Amino acid sequence: MTENIVSHQFRTGYTLSVSGSNIESADVNGYINSIPTAEATQTVNGVDFSYTSPTLEGVPRWKIVNSSQPFSLVESVISPGLDTITTINRTINTTTTTTVETTFGQ
Numbered sequence: 001m002t003e004n005i006v007s008h009q010f011r012t013g014y015t016l017s018v019s020g021s022n023i024e025s026a027d028v029n030g031y032i033n034s035i036p037t038a039e040a041t042q043t044v045n046g047v048d049f050s051y052t053s054p055t056l057e058g059v060p061r062w063k064i065v066n067s068s069q070p071f072s073l074v075e076s077v078i079s080p081g082l083d084t085i086t087t088i089n090r091t092i093n094t095t096t097t098t099t100v101e102t103t104f105g106q
Contacts, residue, residue, distance in 0.1 A: 001094065003090050004087070006088075007085070007087075008085055009083045009084045010082055011078065011079075013080055014054060014079055018073070020073040021072050022065050022069050022072070025061070025062065026062055039051070040081075042081055053080055059075075
């Protein structure tokens with residue numbers, strides 16, 4: 001017997017990750033959430049889905065707190081959509097043994 005398994009993993013939302021030192025939000029209210037405004041659709045192997053993600057203008061802006069000190073900033077935006085496709089193909093070999101016992105009496 002041959003078994004084929006295909007799995008599609010989708011990210012249905014976006015991820016915004018920021019880390020650093022000597023930085024803060026440049027927004028007046030300290031707002032750090034991105035604004036999901038860009039809409040898109042995608043079809044993979046007959047599966048349709050849609051999602052929203054931030055535009056580059058919608059991600060937070062940062063400023064240096066103390067300009068005389070060193071700073072670091074690492075920012076990452078991961079968009080929604082197809083993440084991975086996993087395909088597993090396996091063959092299962094089986095053996096069937098049948099034993100029949102018959103007893104005749106008089």
